[in-house]
Amino acid sequence: MKKHTGLLTLSLMLATPALAGGAGAPMAPMPAAACKSIAQIVMTDPNFSTLATAVEAAGLGQTLMGGQYTVFAPTNAAFAKLPSDTLAAALNDPAMLRSILLYHVVPGKVTAKQVMTMSSAKTAQGGSVLINVMGGKVMVDNATVTKADVMACNGVVHVVDTVLMPAMAAATPAPVTVTTPAPAPAPMPAPVATAPAATDIMSIPAMPVGMTTTTTTTTTTTTDTAATTTTAATETAVSSNTVYDQLVSDERFSTLRDLLSDAGLTDLLINNEFTIFAPTNDAFAAVDPETLAVIASDPDTLKAVLTYHVVQGKVTGEQVAAATQLRSEQGASLNFKLDGSTQMVNEAMVDGTPVEASNGYIYAINQVLLPPDLVLPTPAADAATTDMATTDAAATTATGTTSTVTVVTLPAAQAGTNITEVLAQPQFSTLLSLVQKAGLVDALMAGDVTIFAPTNDAFAKVPQATLDMLMADNDKLKQVLLFHVVTGRVVDDGLNVAQLRSMEGSSIDLMADGSSYKVGVxxxxxxxGGVVASRSDAGNSVIYPIDSVLIPPTMK
Known part of the structure; x- marks a missing residue:
């Protein structure tokens, strides 16, 4: 998905804040201490020290002093989840950094109550974030709002636990204008600033979760590295009962422990609250040696596989037993069910009771889990075979997880200028009317999406009682429609996966069927579910007609 960023209109920086007043003589200006701007909140709260550094590096400090904005503010722990090279690259690329930060900003003041009524929000970056309320928690893309309604003079801050990442355009970003409901001078182009000097990622202050600090004396800044190291050692005590410590002390997990170290994930499991579904040594021994060697030799693939076993937070045994699906740190969901008295995670069995750590839980499992969207690196000797149009649709690995091995190219139909033009075709008239009724047109037009679009014949198969229920309940109608939509442009080998994450939140399953695909549950x-046989391009979005209406598993 391509989203365009560029010049930021900063005219609101020049607006003079209005003074409070009433009938009669004007009141005196409100004392500065009465409220803080968004910029001041970010700059003065130690939990936002990484965000503060990024805001300054992007030259957005003055912007967040005025105007009216809503900011989804990532904490230090949220930034700690990012690979260090990704964070360093962003800090040293002003355009990229500005794009990422503006993706966290929504013009105008949007309270938590208002957020909970929305399915998406247009950001100052130009793209839209997806909003879902799941289990009493508000999700913004893949982030959870951990604290809401931190009020500022010029808007509101909602604290999130994950950095929101827009899809970055490869080309030079196009201009974007930030506007607010408040009156403002005529828009002015942002001044061209000299690019800031490279930022050293090691210089960013951080307060990782899971560490306790005891200060015995007043903090003193020193340039003596040795003295600084000694002071830190005496002032900071790290818990020795973390998830990682428990894995290290249990010989059942020695293979997992070594792979976590190779992937650079040890600090993540020490400094944050996580639950890990941990494959035992026997589970890794059951994986095909060549497959395991390919996974272990590629850092990105190894990290994807390992983080697929990790769920954020401390998930108790009762919560696991009650769950049907939890989002992994890799991004794809894990499926849960009880088989008699045996707890299943995907196709793996949980062995024994969970091990509790200071910052999470460990559940031993008897199989290695592979993300449904995982594509293993192709060995150089086999590269010549990757352009086959069609071969066997899928293969089952030693872990029991379905892994696709083919690329099926679907023919593209006539392209349209935008989504509504494509959906205006006679075969989609029912779908278009429902999208309009649900108020989803703007959400679908806000960014690049892939729609598995039921035709009129598909809707004709749905029982009338079900249609009546959807027409009477707009929330359920939105839920069903968004289950047909995937963020980003998914074409060609992008369809060659076992699952895709829908905007509704549940996973859509896929299976190759000759020259077409089946999608559904x-x-x-x-x-x-339905059968996909062709596609229509709508700008950077894509629409696949399907012959059945998909019902999300959460509605069954």
Whole structure:
């Protein structure tokens, strides 16, 4: 998905804040201490020290002093989840950094109550964030709002636990204008500033979660590295009962422990609250040696596989037993069910009771889990075979997880200028009317999406009682429609995965079927859903007609 960023209109920086007043003589200006601007909140709260550094590096400090904005503010712990090279690259690329930060900003003041009524919000970066309320928690893209309604003089801050990442355009970003409901002078282009000097990622102050600090004397800045190291050692005590410590002390997990170290994930499991579904040594021994060697030799693939076993927060045994699906740190969801008295995670069995650590839980499992969207690196000797149009649709690995091995190219139909033009075709008239009724047109037009679009014939198969229920309940209608939509442009080998994450929040299962695909909800070796045979391009979005209406598993 391409989202365009560029010049930021900063005219609101020049506006003079209005003075409070009433009938009669004007009141005196409100004392500065009465409220803080968004910039001041970010700059003065130690939990936002990384964000503060990024805001300054991007030259957005003055912008967040005025205007009216809503900011989804990532904490230091949120930034700690980013790979260090990704964070360093952003800090040293002003355009990229500005794009990422503006993706966290929504013009105008949007309170938590208002956020909970929204399905998406247009950001100052130009793209839209997706908003879902799941289990009493507000999700913004893949981030959870951990604290809401931190009020500022010029807006509101909602604290999030994950950095929101827009899809970055490869080309030079296009201009974007930030506007607010408040009156403002005529828009002015942002002044061209000299690019800031490279930022040293090691210089960013941080307060990782999971560490306790005891200060015995007044903090003193010193240039003596040795003295600084000694002081830190005497003032900071790290818990010795973290998830990682428990893995190290249990010989059942020695293979997992070594792979976590190779992937650079040890600090993540020490400094944050996580629950890990931990494959035992026997589970890794059951994986095909060549497959395991490919995974272990590629850092990105190894990190993807390992983080697929990790869920954020301390998830108790009762919560696991009650869950049907939890989002992994890798991004794809893990499926849960009870098979009699046996707890299952995907196709793996949980062995024994969970091990509690100071910052999470460990559940031993008997199989290695592979993300449904995982594509293993192709060995150089096999590269010549990757351009096959069609071969076998899928293969089952030693772990029991379905892994696709083919690329099926679907023919593209006539392209349209935008989504509504494509959906204006007669075969989509029912779908278009429902999208309009649900108020989703703007959300679908805000960014690049892929739509598995039921035709009129598909809707004709739906029982009338179900249609009546959807027409009477707009929330359920939105839920069903968004289950057909995936963020980003998914074409060609992008379809060659076992699952895609829908905007509704649940996963859509896919299965190659000759020159087409089946999409829907998997049950055993079959998929209940529709058949995809062609596509229509709508700008940077794409629409696939399907012959059945998909019902999200959360509604069953």
């Amino acid at each position: 998997r049950s055993g070796d079959a998929i209940t």
